[in-house]
Amino acid sequence: MRFSYIVPVHNETRLLREKLDVLVRGLSERGGGAALLVENGSADASWQLCQALEQEYLSAKAVVVRAYRVPEAGIGHAYDAGLRKMLDLHPISEDRERWAVLTAADLPFGFTDVEAAAEYVQTARIMIGSKAHPDSRVDVNMDRAVASRAYRFARRTVLGSRVGDSQGSILLRADLARELVPLIAARGFFYSTELVYFAERAGESVRELPITLDKNDRKSSVKPVKDGVRMMGQLLELRARTLFRKRA
Numbered sequence: 500m501r502f503s504y505i506v507p508v509h510n511e512t513r514l515l516r517e518k519l520d521v522l523v524r525g526l527s528e529r530g531g532g533a534a535l536l537v538e539n540g541s542a543d544a545s546w547q548l549c550q551a552l553e554q555e556y557l558s559a560k561a562v563v564v565r566a567y568r569v570p571e572a573g574i575g576h577a578y579d580a581g582l583r584k585m586l587d588l589h590p591i592s593e594d595r596e597r598w599a600v601l602t603a604a605d606l607p608f609g610f611t612d613v614e615a616a617a618e619y620v621q622t623a624r625i626m627i628g629s630k631a632h633p634d635s636r637v638d639v640n641m642d643r644a645v646a647s648r649a650y651r652f653a654r655r656t657v658l659g660s661r662v663g664d665s666q667g668s669i670l671l672r673a674d675l676a677r678e679l680v681p682l683i684a685a686r687g688f689f690y691s692t693e694l695v696y697f698a699e700r701a702g703e704s705v706r707e708l709p710i711t712l713d714k715n716d717r718k719s720s721v722k723p724v725k726d727g728v729r730m731m732g733q734l735l736e737l738r739a740r741t742l743f744r745k746r747a
Contacts, residue, residue: 500620501593502532502613504600505581507574510541511604512548518606519552523562525610531561533588537581540572563588574603575683575690582680586673594674601669601691602628608710612668615708623706624675625698631663634709650730657734658696662705665695675703684740689733696737 504522508515519534526532536553538546549566556564567584569576578601589597600613612628619626630637631651639647647664654660669691671679675698683693698705 507577508538533563537577575686597673624672626670626706628668628710629664629707632709
């Protein structure tokens with residue numbers, strides 16, 4: 500497996516250098532890969548830091564570090580741009596070995612997701628580092644846990660999705676990325692939900708992986724009530740959009 504990590508960078512000057520160092524070391528130990536830093540709408544010096552880190556890692560032998568920028572804030576903007584850049588960087592002949600890893604800048608699961616993925620690489624083209632997996636070790640507050648269960652119920656009810664956690668890290672094989680990326684309209688947190696949903700609609704076996712969620716003092720940018728209402732509207736819109744396509 501050749502990993503290309505898509506790392507969204509939004510106001511990340513405090514943690515990015517440290518976490519990128521961890522990522523580069525981890526990829527080197529696993530035979531190499533790429534770290535694609537996608538700065539999106541930051542109000543701090545994150546873009547300048549991304550550029551500096553790209554230069555600092557130019558001499559890295561096993562890991563490619565690249566910095567990209569999109570003007571709009573939103574993790575989906577970063578994921579979409581990063582996936583498209585990955586597909587441009589690597590030839591189609593590598594698609595069956597190349598995997599994108601959609602994660603957060605603080606690498607909340609460490610490498611527990613990619614370690615668990617090795618067992619299923621021959622049978623799945625999309626895998627999720629899932630907080631809902633029964634073997635995952637997750638310590639989150641009650642509000643986040645309740646919100647996650649409610650969203651899972653909503654996805655199952657509105658979309659018929661059988662996946663327990665569509666908001667974890669996503670491991671996506673490059674050939675499937677080429678098929679799915681053009682279908683996704685969302686550019687915020689809902690990007691992952693659309694990606695997983697279209698994979699399910701295409702008949703893909705979505706494998707959920709056990710992870711360990713590292714505890715840290717990072718404050719989540721997710722607002723359970725406000726974001727929950729917005730994402731419910733997006734679920735309904737996605738359902739309507741796909742029904743229209745099917746009838747057309």
